[in-house]
Amino acid sequence: MQAAPLLKDLVLVGGGHAHVHVLKSFGMKPMPGVRLTLIGRDIETPYSGMIPGFVAGHYSFDECHIDLARLSAWTGARLIHAEAIGIDRDNRQVLLKDRPPVTYDFLSIDVGSSPSVDALPGAAEHATPVKPIAELGRRWLAFLERVKDWQGSLRIAVIGGGAGGVELALAIDHRLRAIAHKAEVSVTLTTKGEILSGQAAAARRKIRAIFQRRGIRLLENVATTRLEDGTVLLENGERLAVDDVFVVTEASAAKWFAGTGLPLDLRGFFAVEPTLRSTGDERIFAVGDCASVATHPRPKAGVFAVRQGPPLAENLRRALLGQPLQPFTPQSRYLSILGTGDGHAVATRSGWAIEGAWVWRWKDHIDRKWMRMYCEPPAGPMDMAARNAPPDPALADAEAKRLLADIGMRCGGCGAKVGANVLTRVLGRLGPSPGSNVTIGLDAPDDAAMIEVPAGQALVQSVDFFRTFIDDPFAFGEVAAVHALGDVWAMGARPHSALALAVVPAAAERLMEEDLFQMLSGARSVLDRSGCALIGGHSGEGPEAALGFSVNGLVVAAKALRKGGLRPGDRLVLTKKLGTGVIFAAAMRGVARGRWIAEALAAMRTPSDKAAAALIAAGVHACTDVTGFGLTGHLAEMIRATGRGDEVSVDLHLDALPALDGAVELFAQGLASSLQPENLRARHLIDGMDRMAGHAKLPLLFDPQTAGGLLAAVPAEVANTIEGVVIGEVHARTEGRSFIHLV
CATH class of the missing domain: 3.50.50.60 (FAD/NAD(P)-binding domain)
Incomplete structure (x- = not known):
């Protein structure tokens, strides 16, 4: 089913108690045409009421933290793992640390206090x-x-x-x-x-x-x-x-509040109306400890933040539709239950207080019930029909109304290209790439780019392209660039230039501009650091975001690294952990923990340039990058490329395989990437599959990797000096011995 075109951006900054309710509310009752984005510095947000119990040892870390990655996956919200440091109200942007700002139509802030x-x-x-x-x-x-x-x-x-x-x-x-x-x-x-x-x-x-x-x-x-x-x-x-x-x-209050220009109370917190909207900006709301309602002053306590969730969700819907907001008056008398750490608690309200073990059990029941609402997947599927229904006309401004008018008639030829105005603005915001010997490129646009290849060097070319698998377009751009450059680094080449192929879903023009800008900004952050100039490309509309690059590199031909060249006695070194395939397969189902996703993304966003340089300095004999074919598929290519493919075999140590956190656990649950069955066809090359059938790390051999590490054969005497993990040894192949032998 075609998703509803996006018309408005609702951005939540902070994963506080009120915001997790907004996420669930919009997940259970979507607003077609509205994109909900959560920006969070922490991927796991604590429930303050259970933290003393956690300190006392009554709860585990996971029991008292809400996994924002899983909650976002269940509710269809976009999650951006970043720290907010300010607001540009003139341009309606949330300023983020170490990355470009994110735009909003309406903004809600729930970042707590310190x-x-x-x-x-x-x-x-x-x-x-x-x-x-x-x-x-x-x-x-x-x-x-x-x-x-x-x-x-x-x-x-x-x-x-x-x-x-x-x-x-x-x-x-x-x-x-x-x-x-x-x-x-x-x-x-x-x-x-x-x-x-x-x-x-x-x-x-x-x-x-x-x-x-x-x-x-x-x-x-x-x-x-x-x-x-x-x-x-x-x-x-x-x-x-x-x-x-x-x-x-x-x-x-956080220091950056003062730089927003929004009205603050005497202690520096956001001043908001009873509707929870800022007293100085009708597009901004604030709740929880970071805000104060002047007409209803209350202590900064979790009980009030929790109660603000439902009225905030309702008023955000009303604001998006241009409807009058409803005031919210919190209770003036409230129950407070204080845990004493030893399985007892004290409950107090107004002038009385009671103590006992039963009070703790009562508090524990209340807290666990609240957590279950946001830590367990919904009992039934979300209302996808409602999510993909036509947007309410009240959401659309003049530009968005034009999109709605012709959304069913957008052609798939040249009309599928992103508009020239959008593209021009994006390129202007990106700015020129650092200098290179590109004669014609983005700095001097023409029908095609022109590259001068220095004398004595060869041009290395490769291409990669895939649809998005994460909601954060900036991070996706980083991963796409690292993935595409992997082939260049694997050949010992220096990245030189790249052409982009970017696809963004049809949306209001400014939303398409932001998506394209965020993706290319993420990619440029990697390309620029790698000395690779973005020299052009093609952009188009499609059902979902996608990004790829045709990359060029330069290398002295005689010094280029190849897949072949394995020598008996070599050690096999892997420079990144395995498991990205199963982790993101699980993420799509909302069952991967946020910290697993964060670690995997950190690895995928890490370029392999330093690893390649270290391998070259160590006298590497053969090298490739581990991507979609999985470790076994790429290792088999190295063996085949060595001589006639029958000269060497490899002893592979399953115990030594480095795994990303969560990967082995997810395999044990029966989860796997959709590409893994195809990669399993290489199992006939492996001796020991039956013997190792119950080994927890066996599925890692076939897990497809995105932006994976380098797999290299190096002399044994230098193997332990390279940053990476030694996972096997190369042997001369004897008659009857398989390509790969599991040990």
Whole structure:
């Protein structure tokens, strides 16, 4: 079914509690013609209500984090893994760190807050801030590894007497006493006022009693003046000797908020109306800890962020359609449940407080129920018919209405080309490629590019093209360029120039421009670093985005690396991990973890130029890149290309094969790339398939790779000096011996 043409971009910055609800809402009830994009610095977003339980050891990391990659896959949202650093409101763009900005029609911000570490001298150097919470999770796991064999005194200070500080101190005390068996654990909580100020006096009394019973030192009404290495200095002159410090002080706003020109409250957070829309820009919304509703001031707590999800989703829909927004008034009285780390909790509301194990079970039930809504795939398929239905005319501006009028009559000949205006603007934004000896190219356009080949060098050419498999067009452009240049690097050549073939789906003109610009910007970031000039190409419309390159390289012919040339005694070195095929097959089904996808993308976006240079310096005998045919297919090509193909065989060590995180686990679940069955035809070249049938890494031999590493044969004496993994040895082939022997 043809997807509805895109008319509007709704961009969410941050994976906070309200935004995950918006993702699910738009997934279950799509708005045809609206593209939903989530920009997140972290691929896994924590649920703040469960973090103290995670610190105490009651939850695993995965149990208290929402995987934004899987949630986006289930709901049809586009995920861009990047950090927002500002907003260009004049051009309606979100500014991102280390990559081009992303445009929006409507924007919502839910990036949370951070402790005010700048206000406490020495905190930035000598303390662990609790926010961003996503960083706390990783730091806490590393901290536990460091202290599990600790001997002697283990002294921890928590600074901040709000609900977060109280829960954290209790959780740390419980966890450390359980894991650091040889240590003498002592936890101190310091606060400049009373603990739990603003909550019921009954709650404060219960918490103080719990601290006393557990032996946790509580210092109230004593401000911290400075942190030094191993010391907390208090205003009363006391110096606390500590081994680590956790800061849970009053929340502060991100510094980039001030540069947006949007109205802020006195503490620097976005000022929003009861509709959750900015008081200064009708296209921007903000929720959660990063925003304040002046008419309904509330504490910065997860309970309010969760409640903002449904009204935010509804008002974003209304804004897209030009309808009046609905105000939202949060409850003034709310239930607060504080975990004490030891399987108990204290519940407080208004003037009362109760404590018990059953209160913890109640909290645990509430938290797990909320997490299941966003961590488990939908029970039934999403409404694809609704997603592909014609867009509501109210979404369309004049330019978009022209697209809707002729969408059914767009021709597939020259009319399938991207419009000249779009292309001209994209090329202008990209700017010229760094200098090369291209006589005619983008800097001096003509009907074709013209290249001068230096005397004594040969021109190496290759081509690659594939449709997108990720939603981030910039990252896709990077991967496409690395993949295309792989053949040039595998031959020991220097990349010189490239022609692009880009396909973008029909959409409003400015959306097509942005998609094309993002793809080519990602590609240019790789091409430019590799000294490869983009000299031209072709762009067209299609049902889905696709990108490829015809690349040129230069090499002295006599020094070119070839697939053939394996010598008995050589070691086989692989420069990248395997598993991209199965990981992205799983990603398309929404079952690959976000951190697996992130690691795979990082490898795929890494050029092989340095690896190729190291292999050349080591005296490499033969080389190829591992791509669609999988490791076995490309290794078989190297064996066949050596002599008549019957001179050598290879011992391949399955245990040594480097695998991307998640790949082996996904194979065990029965998942595989759609190309893997074709690659399995090479199994007849392998001896030991039956013997190794149960080996967890066996499927890696046939997994197709995108932008994979180099596979090279190097002399044995230098194999361990090269950055890569030795996976086998080359032998003289004897009669009856298979091409590849598994060991």
